[in-house]
Amino acid sequence: MMTFLTYLVSGVSLGSVYAIIALGYTMVYGIAKMLNFAHGDVIMVGAYISFCTTSYLHLPAWLSVVFAVAVCTALGVVIEGLAYKPLRQAGSLAVLITAIGVSYFLQNAAQLIWTSNTKVFTSVVGLPSVRLFGGRLTITGETIVTVLACLLIMAGLTFFTGGTKLGKAMRACSEDKAAAQLMGINVNATISMTFAIGSALAAVAGVLLCSSYNTLIPTAGAMPGIKAFTAAVFGGIGSIPGALLGGLLLGIIEIFASAYLSSELSLAIVFGVLIVVLLVKPSGLLGRYVPEKV
Amino acid sequence: MNRLRTMKPAARQNLISYTLVTAAYLVIRLLQGQGMLSRSIQGQLVPICCYIVMALSLNLVVGISGELSLGHAGFMSVGAFSGVAAAVSLESGGVGSPAVRLVAAMAVGAVLAAAAGFIVGVPALRLQGDYLAIVTLAFGQIIVNILQCVYLGVDAGGLHFNFLDAELHMEGGVSIISGPKGTVSVTKIASFTAGFLLILVALAVVQNLVNSRAGRAIMATRDNRIATASVGINSTKYRLMAFVVAAALAGAAGALYGLNYSSVAPSKFDYNTSILVLVFVVLGGLGNMWGSIVAAAFLTALPETPAMRGLADYRMLVYAVVLILVMLGTNNPSVQSFLNGKLRRKKRRKEGAVK
Numbered sequence: 001m002m003t004f005l006t007y008l009v010s011g012v013s014l015g016s017v018y019a020i021i022a023l024g025y026t027m028v029y030g031i032a033k034m035l036n037f038a039h040g041d042v043i044m045v046g047a048y049i050s051f052c053t054t055s056y057l058h059l060p061a062w063l064s065v066v067f068a069v070a071v072c073t074a075l076g077v078v079i080e081g082l083a084y085k086p087l088r089q090a091g092s093l094a095v096l097i098t099a100i101g102v103s104y105f106l107q108n109a110a111q112l113i114w115t116s117n118t119k120v121f122t123s124v125v126g127l128p129s130v131r132l133f134g135g136r137l138t139i140t141g142e143t144i145v146t147v148l149a150c151l152l153i154m155a156g157l158t159f160f161t162g163g164t165k166l167g168k169a170m171r172a173c174s175e176d177k178a179a180a181q182l183m184g185i186n187v188n189a190t191i192s193m194t195f196a197i198g199s200a201l202a203a204v205a206g207v208l209l210c211s212s213y214n215t216l217i218p219t220a221g222a223m224p225g226i227k228a229f230t231a232a233v234f235g236g237i238g239s240i241p242g243a244l245l246g247g248l249l250l251g252i253i254e255i256f257a258s259a260y261l262s263s264e265l266s267l268a269i270v271f272g273v274l275i276v277v278l279l280v281k282p283s284g285l286l287g288r289y290v291p292e293k294v
Numbered sequence: 295m296n297r298l299r300t301m302k303p304a305a306r307q308n309l310i311s312y313t314l315v316t317a318a319y320l321v322i323r324l325l326q327g328q329g330m331l332s333r334s335i336q337g338q339l340v341p342i343c344c345y346i347v348m349a350l351s352l353n354l355v356v357g358i359s360g361e362l363s364l365g366h367a368g369f370m371s372v373g374a375f376s377g378v379a380a381a382v383s384l385e386s387g388g389v390g391s392p393a394v395r396l397v398a399a400m401a402v403g404a405v406l407a408a409a410a411g412f413i414v415g416v417p418a419l420r421l422q423g424d425y426l427a428i429v430t431l432a433f434g435q436i437i438v439n440i441l442q443c444v445y446l447g448v449d450a451g452g453l454h455f456n457f458l459d460a461e462l463h464m465e466g467g468v469s470i471i472s473g474p475k476g477t478v479s480v481t482k483i484a485s486f487t488a489g490f491l492l493i494l495v496a497l498a499v500v501q502n503l504v505n506s507r508a509g510r511a512i513m514a515t516r517d518n519r520i521a522t523a524s525v526g527i528n529s530t531k532y533r534l535m536a537f538v539v540a541a542a543l544a545g546a547a548g549a550l551y552g553l554n555y556s557s558v559a560p561s562k563f564d565y566n567t568s569i570l571v572l573v574f575v576v577l578g579g580l581g582n583m584w585g586s587i588v589a590a591a592f593l594t595a596l597p598e599t600p601a602m603r604g605l606a607d608y609r610m611l612v613y614a615v616v617l618i619l620v621m622l623g624t625n626n627p628s629v630q631s632f633l634n635g636k637l638r639r640k641k642r643r644k645e646g647a648v649k
Contacts, residue, residue, distance in 0.1 A: 035424040083618055090625035092423045096362050097576055100569060101617035108611040222565070229428060262458060268439040271432035278429055279417050 002136045007259045008252065013143040013212060015251020016150035020205040021228030022235065022243040023157060024198030030174040030238035031194045034092070037099035038079060039202055040225015041106035044218060046072045046203030047210040048114055051121055061124035068203040076199025077192050084195075085188065103222070110218040123211040142212045149208060153201060154244050161240065170194060174238065227254070230274040236287020245285055304505040311497055311584070319490040334598040342594045343489025344370075344551040347496045349574040349586035351543035354500050356572070357581030358509065359536040360516030362427040364568050365414070365434025369541040370548035371441055371563035372410045373403030377549025378477045378558075382470045383448045385481060392483040399553060400492065400546040407545020408538050410437065415537040419530055422519075434568055441560040446471040476559035477552055484554035492550060493587070496543050500583060503539060512536050573613050576620060 021043060028036045046068040053064035083102050087095050127141025161167035172180040173190045181187050209224060210216050227250060235246025253273060258266035277284065301309070322339070325331050348370060355363045377399035384395045414433045421429055445456040449467020456462055460473060472478045503509045514522040515529040522529050552558050574593060578585025597609050623629050 029424075035428065083622070086622050086626040086629070089627060090621075093356075093360065093362055093580075094621050094625040096424060096427055097572070098618055098621040100364075100572070101614050101621065104569060105611065105614035105618065108614060112607060112611065226428070226431065230432070233425075233428070262443075264443050264458060265439060268436040271436050271439075274432050275417065275429055278421060278425055282421070282425065 005137050007255050009139055011252035011255035013146050015248035016146045017205050017209045018228045018231045018251050019150050019244045019247025020201050022232040022247045024201045025229050025232040026237055026243045027194050028198050032191050034095045038102040038106055040221040041103050042072050042199050042202040043206035044221030046206035047216050050207045051119055051216055065207050068207055069200045072199040072203035073196045076195040080192055080195040107218050119216040121210040121214050121216045124207055125211050146208045157240055233284055234277050236284025239286045242284055242286035308501050338598050339486040340484045340489050340554040342591050343493055344547040345594050346493050346587050346590040347543055347547035348571045349590040350496045350500050351540040352571050353575045353586045354536050354540045356575055358504055359512050359533055364427050364431035366544055366571055367563040367567035368434035368437035369407040369411055369544040371438055371560055373407040373545025373548030374552030375441055375471055376406040377403030378480050378552040379446055379470050381553055386448050396483050396488055400549045403549030404542040404546040408542035411538040411541025415534045419533050438560045438564055442474045444471050445473055478557050480556050484550050508532055573617055576617055
């Protein structure tokens, strides 16, 4: 029973990270209708920035997170402006290949800057572990912070998209760009804003992910990025609560699969979930079904 | 010469393609005979052939069928591992001729990869665009992940297979596939000539498919799926056809690749290899078979030349930048109008003269 709870806790922790990354995917996909392959690599950049500021500049942990968020936000806006904006009218194949190119660029640039050696990432969380049931169940400080951060971000974004003017503009753009423009919304600025928010979230996710796992390599973001996309699709792409639900479920499935079924096959199982979801319910658990118009 | 002129354009193009590939093969053979090729380039000859076939087959999916497949290396791995298994079991079964074993390995690799392509394609091709890309990526990872758990060996009693467990219960015999380590102690029987012949076969298959009724249906589906369906073409069938043919060719290339090394790990065929082949296809030009051949050969051989050795670290970075620039250059309306500016002005002047 205790082992089950331990696995559940680590599943929720991992799932919360996936949920934060999935939020970035979901928002960008919802508004720009493009799969931002480079999102996972922005996570990695965020983690490296945090690593550098704490290890080389000896800044306090909270400041390093602020730095990471600032750099990633700028990076997200620059990527959007240079690579994706010129292709707004182009077909999805061209945009997708460009996104892969950006992802590849970030990975290889990181490899040149920070080398491919594994860096030991010191956790930015100072919170002590909590022991429950007489020490049989340990919840680490990282887990608590990750889950809290995830819930906080979720609540903040729900308020932002529902209550603020900019959030409403975002939803309008995701519904119909041309109509939004006619209503006086600056579509390009709104899309840039979405990328900025998504990349800021990616930075937070990167720092939290590396705090839990303590290792950092240039390809660290690629796999979590793809899994988080799976989570976003699972929950229903474009839906914020869907990203939370999909992320948590995927994290729990991944941990349980590697604990109870086979650790070697956990990747295959996670992707198997994606394929089953796409075939059975492509709109996801909480997504809306949008019929195709001819 | 007269016959050449009266041929259909497509047939003439095919003939030119075969002639040029053969000429390139003969030139390289000649250089090799004169000892003018460096060791590192010689070592790359077979992989170059494999990558050319991979690029040709992926171009069939991405360029002709218009679907982004990010798991093409997965089919290559199926071909590599089944091909090696076939070659080694034939060898232990007493088949001495390397040529027979190589051809059998490529055939087995192609058939099994085609089967994998069918299994992946039937569900995946119900999707489109981004979703199809991510599902093929997922399938590519799943295939590699599963292959990492496969243990296969052969002894006097036949093939022994085990999943997730290294114990094969063999009496003597040799291990063929050993989980994450991949193929082990394979007799290297791949040759440049076989690679050249495989390129010819791949070129023939792809070009004949493109110029056939089925090929036109595939391209029509790419250009407008709804319009194609409304004239009674079963678009799923033709998309699946392109996908399975591409998988089969990738499988044959994989078998050749696997038999070129004494040991290949499944992780060699991960996402990065799929992307590398995609880079070849995009740089060569989507739908342009010649471009694929040149890009694959050039980009595989270039890093091996002494002048480029120092820049090896920057290779992938440069590929990424070029990938982005090619996409921006070919798809952005303002860049295109800038590039076509002079051309268009000339055209307009001509049109004006006619009026």
